[in-house]
Amino acid sequence: MEKTLIQLEHIHKSYGKQTIIEDLSLEVRDGEFLTLLGPSGCGKTTLLRMINGFETPDKGEVLLDGVNQVAIQPNKREVNTVFQSYALFPHLTVRENIEFSLKMKKVDKNEIKERVDEVLELTNLEALASRKPGKLSGGQQQRVAIARSLVNKPKVLLLDEPLGALDLKLRKQMQIELKKMQRRLGITYVYVTHDQEEALTISDRIVVLNKGNIEQIGEPFEIYHSPKTEFVASFLGESNFFEGKYENGVFHYGDAKIPVEANGTKDANLLSVRPEYININLGKTEENALEAMVTEVTYLGQTNRIELKLKDGKKVYALSEIEELEKGKKVFLTFHSKECTLLKKQEQ
């Protein structure tokens, strides 16, 4: 059975007249890698700051291991936070940076050494222990920042866009490394990001936030393949949206009848189709195929991104490796009927 470690219950928060969070409840499981994902202003960082105590809710409760945290000072909570800017002491070595907080707490010398050695090993920093931050790469500095948090043995590690300042290449390496580290440690991670791909790669579960509300909670694969709202479908990855009506296994888009094996709501007026689930056919192989014209081909390396225009002028994006596609070419589109998602259109 999975234990609940953090409970946010009916949280409300506003700044002046602006409501940031309205009646939000969320449970974080013990040992999981949970990501809060959403665009700027969705409330993800505010939620994180309520867990570490830098922010207090106007209404509602924050429980850690069943204990209400609202009255507890940030430095007394059993959580640690890693920020985008590492805030390391430049004049101290890696080891000294990590042991700093333990020394302040007057922990026994032998214990300090033991604990610091342990986190150095966990974060693969043993070889760099005597270096100063200035001699480390951005990724290494971020690892030191994490090691410094872990040495306090927190129940939860909160990470606020910790990779935001890194180069894309390094960032992708660090994502994998962070996930491996978390699995090894078994500590609960609550991670904040606006990068959907990062969230998909790194998380056990993702909480998609929009304007202070939870749009969906689920495992990466589930959220990507079965988005429950238009916002989720469009925020995580690219998607094509068709407005129309669903009836008995068929989605009516204009005159076109698109076969759909139900995934989503039955009273749908919106069909979401991912670019990778559109087949581009050079000939009209199926009666239901949509006629389209290629308007742009962009090389992505692994595949090509094809921009197409339907007869009614609607733009559609697909991924394809077919070599004969070029601007102006007439093609026919079919969709993977099992991978389409039926949705209700949202008011923006």
Next chain:
Amino acid sequence: MKNIFFTPKICATHKLLCAKYSAGMENIMEKRGAIEIENLDKAFGENHVVNHISLSINAGEFISFLGPSGCGKTTILRMIAGFETIDGGDIKIDGESVIHLPPHKRQVNTVFQHYALFPHLNVYDNVAYGLKAKNVSKAKIKEEVTKALELVQLDGFEKRMISQMSGGQKQRVSIARAIVNKPPVLLLDEPLTALDMKLRKEMRYELRNIQQKLGITFIYVTHDQEEAMVMSDRIVVLNGGNIEQVGKPKEIYQSPRSAFVSDFIGETNSFDGMIYQVQGDLATLQCESGQFMAKTTLFKEKEFVNISIRPHQVKWKEEMQEGFHLKGVVKDYIFTGSFVNAVVELVNGREVRIARLAGEGLPKVGQTVFLYWNPEDTVVMKNPAGDFGNMMENMDLGEWVKK
């Protein structure tokens, strides 16, 4: 997989588009904005940040300077803009040396990561600012500002205050402001970095669109390979103040000229190995993890090489394939949206990445698989480690392999 259709067609239509648009935007279409960089050199103290670089940029080209932090990309941009002095060499715009001109006398404009807009002015006045300072007539200003705002899809936002706009909109205003006085060259210094990832991905296509419509030279600085791949006509890959490679996105991705490029642009699996046998242009190689095949005409038996193969080009089967002996176990799947990355651990503990479009049938975690690939998909490079090949297995080749 030879997608030869791609490049020539794109260029042809690109020119057509520019020509079409030029009818509407008079003046700017006289093929201006060609840049010659000759033997450019710059050091900060002992730190040699730009190392005798030469490069020709065509008028109307979208070119990206791509590389990790500290590769010199921003310094080169700042030298073109005139914000940084040069230690040696020359920069010519349309045939004329500009190195003695102050920034505002050079025919270039710059868009920064931080928009640097006037918060107390509305959109229209922000865009009109430069023209007003030049004493352009009111009617002309209106005409030009309207055109620029249309181009960045902000028509109708003229009266909006900057503080009421989103990050993406602000960046569009700063682009409109930069193009309103029709510079032949626009310099862009990581302009999308401050935006949310979602918006950032959308803006890539939009920027490309704006550049195609304007037909002016865009020089774009980024550390994001995907961004550079999607937008650029050509990419200049920089590393430690040197040019590693210049080429079209596809060229750079498919035929990287150094281990650094192949590793930096997209993901790759690289192996050090010794050529064991050569038959025609097919080589059988031996490495610590097993045996595999690659296509090469440049190397002989007994030579040490480095080969790289892209994750989406690695294939797997349940039984061994001829010429290949790479046995592994599926260890993990990393989900990235459209693609799934499988991590396969080979018998010696080495990990190989395999990318598949999501939705394809995939073997289960823990299953044994045999890896193989089309020998034509490999890139074979000289291994400077020579006889010490095995010793080098654990080193990061990217840092010290040069061309």
